[in-house]
Amino acid sequence: MTVPTAPSASTPAAALQGAAAGDRIFRALLTLAALAIPVLLGFLVYELVQGSELAIQRYGFRFLTTSTWDPVTDEFGALPLIFGTLLSSFLALLIAVPLSLGVAIFITEFAPSAIRRPIAFIVELLAAIPSVVYGLWGIFVLIPFLRTTVFTFLKGTFGFLPFFQGPVYGQSMLAAGIILAIMVMPYIMSVTREVLAVVPASQREAAMALGATRWEAAWTAVVPYARSGIVGAVILGLGRALGETMAVTMLIGNRHEIAASLFAPGYTMAAAIANEFSEASTDMHLAALSYVALVLFGVTVIVNALARVLIWRVSKGRQSGGAGL
Amino acid sequence: MSRTLISAGLALAAITAPGTAQSLTGAGATFPNPIYGKWFDEYAKKTGVKINYQSIGSGGGIRQFTEGTVDFGATDGPMTPDQMNAVQGKVLHIPAVMGADVLTYNLAAVGTAQLKFDGPAIADIFLGKITKWNDRRIAGLNPGVKLPDQDIIVVHRSDGSGTTYIWTDYLSKVSPEWKEKVGNAQSVNWPVGLGGKGNEGVTQTVKQTDGALGYVELIYAISNKLAYAHVKNGAGNIIAPSLASVTAAAASAKFPANTDFRVSITNAPGADSYPIASFTWLLVSPDSKDPAKAKALKTFLEWMVTDEAQQMAAVLHYAPLPKPVVALVKERLKTLKAAGKPIA
Numbered sequence: 001m002t003v004p005t006a007p008s009a010s011t012p013a014a015a016l017q018g019a020a021a022g023d024r025i026f027r028a029l030l031t032l033a034a035l036a037i038p039v040l041l042g043f044l045v046y047e048l049v050q051g052s053e054l055a056i057q058r059y060g061f062r063f064l065t066t067s068t069w070d071p072v073t074d075e076f077g078a079l080p081l082i083f084g085t086l087l088s089s090f091l092a093l094l095i096a097v098p099l100s101l102g103v104a105i106f107i108t109e110f111a112p113s114a115i116r117r118p119i120a121f122i123v124e125l126l127a128a129i130p131s132v133v134y135g136l137w138g139i140f141v142l143i144p145f146l147r148t149t150v151f152t153f154l155k156g157t158f159g160f161l162p163f164f165q166g167p168v169y170g171q172s173m174l175a176a177g178i179i180l181a182i183m184v185m186p187y188i189m190s191v192t193r194e195v196l197a198v199v200p201a202s203q204r205e206a207a208m209a210l211g212a213t214r215w216e217a218a219w220t221a222v223v224p225y226a227r228s229g230i231v232g233a234v235i236l237g238l239g240r241a242l243g244e245t246m247a248v249t250m251l252i253g254n255r256h257e258i259a260a261s262l263f264a265p266g267y268t269m270a271a272a273i274a275n276e277f278s279e280a281s282t283d284m285h286l287a288a289l290s291y292v293a294l295v296l297f298g299v300t301v302i303v304n305a306l307a308r309v310l311i312w313r314v315s316k317g318r319q320s321g322g323a324g325l
Numbered sequence: 326m327s328r329t330l331i332s333a334g335l336a337l338a339a340i341t342a343p344g345t346a347q348s349l350t351g352a353g354a355t356f357p358n359p360i361y362g363k364w365f366d367e368y369a370k371k372t373g374v375k376i377n378y379q380s381i382g383s384g385g386g387i388r389q390f391t392e393g394t395v396d397f398g399a400t401d402g403p404m405t406p407d408q409m410n411a412v413q414g415k416v417l418h419i420p421a422v423m424g425a426d427v428l429t430y431n432l433a434a435v436g437t438a439q440l441k442f443d444g445p446a447i448a449d450i451f452l453g454k455i456t457k458w459n460d461r462r463i464a465g466l467n468p469g470v471k472l473p474d475q476d477i478i479v480v481h482r483s484d485g486s487g488t489t490y491i492w493t494d495y496l497s498k499v500s501p502e503w504k505e506k507v508g509n510a511q512s513v514n515w516p517v518g519l520g521g522k523g524n525e526g527v528t529q530t531v532k533q534t535d536g537a538l539g540y541v542e543l544i545y546a547i548s549n550k551l552a553y554a555h556v557k558n559g560a561g562n563i564i565a566p567s568l569a570s571v572t573a574a575a576a577s578a579k580f581p582a583n584t585d586f587r588v589s590i591t592n593a594p595g596a597d598s599y600p601i602a603s604f605t606w607l608l609v610s611p612d613s614k615d616p617a618k619a620k621a622l623k624t625f626l627e628w629m630v631t632d633e634a635q636q637m638a639a640v641l642h643y644a645p646l647p648k649p650v651v652a653l654v655k656e657r658l659k660t661l662k663a664a665g666k667p668i669a
Binding site: 070144 | 355381382383384385387402405407408476478483484485486487507508509510511512513514515518519520521522525526529530533534
């Protein structure tokens with residue numbers, strides 16, 4: 001038997017070397033792909049800072065604390081926008097979190113298996129509706145409905161609170177919060193459902209063995225186990241609410257003003273950018289809008305960082321497992 | 326293979342260079358987009374010249390024109406002196422058609438009665454100084470209509486738009502206080518009111534809110550059969566907004582002999598002029614670098630002011646240019662140059 005002399009590729013060592021080269025290429029490609037994201041992010045921030053330079057030089061941090069927005073005299077302050085963004089998202093979570101938690105617990109713990117899938121499917125379908133459709137539906141259906149029912153009820157019953165005073169126009173902070181709640185609900189619900197579904201059955205069985213009812217088992221054994229995952233789901237919803245533009249601008253009334261009443265119109269950062277960017281003709285107006293975008297970016301980063309800390313705390317302060325979620 | 330392609334390309338370039346370009350690009354105002362789309366479509370069918378137009382907004386149109394990334398721009402508000410300086414004054418505003426704003430309202434108490442307003446009253450409503458429907462200044466203009474003691478809810482556009490430019494231009498002319506406190510632009514700092522996104526946002530808010538009033542484009546009001554107010558013009562006549570009264574406003578406007586058409590026609594003189602109207606302009610370079618494109622653009626602009634093209638505008642509810650303005654535009658187009666030479 002003759003030993004093949006020439007092609008080194010056929011020797012085991014060389015084959016390994018070839019594979020190593022392939023590995024290296026693959027590794028390089030993946031590294032490149034992974035690096036693309038931070039580079040893109042860096043570029044985005046650079047562009048935003050570049051674009052808003054004029055406004056940053058003129059206003060500095062005063063931009064964040066003043067309320068005048070006057071494109072004619074080039075006087076800009078973003079406080080009402082920041083306030084509106086945070087408040088509308090907060091309202092959205094206030095409504096959406098209990099609702100989605102309830103739906104998720106119902107689907108995973110209580111619903112007969114025949115209706116689990118249909119309900120989950122329908123809720124997730126809500127996520128696929130374009131936001132402009134939500135906006136139009138909001139103007140044509142939701143606002144007339146809210147004005148004659150929910151808003152009049154709130155005003156009549158809780159009218160002594162400053163949040164429910166003043167004229168009811170329809171377009172308002174509250175209407176925006178409600179449409180946002182409907183829009184973020186599918187995200188929170190669907191992630192929460194996944195998280196609850198992977199809670200080990202032993203957790204439930206143990207609670208029931210101790211004499212807990214199904215509800216007690218769900219609330220004291222299953223939900224706490226999935227806590228950090230649920231917080232993550234809420235953060236996902238919050239991120240979506242902070243950045244939502246089209247539906248909000250159609251329902252919020254678009255007024256650069258901070259009002260205590262939830263019936264009063266407001267404005268958000270994303271809505272202002274979408275509304276004014278295309279027709280902004282002066283350089284300062286454009287720079288101010290870029291600055292708003294930069295602030296929105298900053299707010300998103302801060303909120304996400306806080307959320308990370310929250311998840312970390314929640315998962316650390318717990319004795320039982322499930323930290324991986 | 327690639328060599329033949331290159332030489333073919335060179336040959337093609339040699340053939341087309343001195344002639345007329347086969348495609349043009351433009352960008353700008355959204356308000357005239359429907360008629361521009363119609364014109365460019367018809368023009369391509371007639372001549373084979375394709376014109377790509379992006380309706381990115383007037384501000385974007387002016388920027389892209391200034392940067393030279395498009396062959397022409399389009400805007401609803403004329404360029405400001407600063408913007409003119411940015412191009413060293415090398416820009417011509419060519420009026421294309423006219424648009425107008427109407428005051429639409431919803432007041433159940435008056436039923437279908439036709440309400441009338443004058444400029445100062447509208448300005449004071451939008452300044453928040455007139456807050457009730459039965460204010461004596463509104464009542465004085467509407468004898469015989471029983472106006473309720475009800476709050477006026479003001480609705481304005483929240484997005485920057487040419488509609489707002491026309492509206493605030495008019496209010497600045499009829500109210501010194503408006504001019505000083507608010508001013509005139511595509512978006513302003515509104516003293517009162519709710520912001521609706523787009524014509525449909527304003528319209529829906531007005532329709533759903535008893536006691537609301539707001540402004541929308543004439544075209545939008547006509548095609549959606551909205552109730553809209555008649556307005557007292559500079560001559561003291563109450564005028565219903567219509568294509569004819571808008572064209573009349575442009576016809577009565579005074580143009581200097583060498584006008585660059587940056588003329589506001591709000592509150593125009595003339596007995597039949599509807600006072601809240603404006604041109605919308607195409608921005609072209611008076612002396613462009615590319616002779617082929619300059620020629621193609623000039624030929625299109627000449628076609629645009631023909632009766633044929635202007636009648637297409639009327640079908641879409643844009644007011645056609647009046648004859649004297651068309652004559653002035655034709656004169657002005659003759660002065661267009663390319664690379665320093667008149668365009669053949």
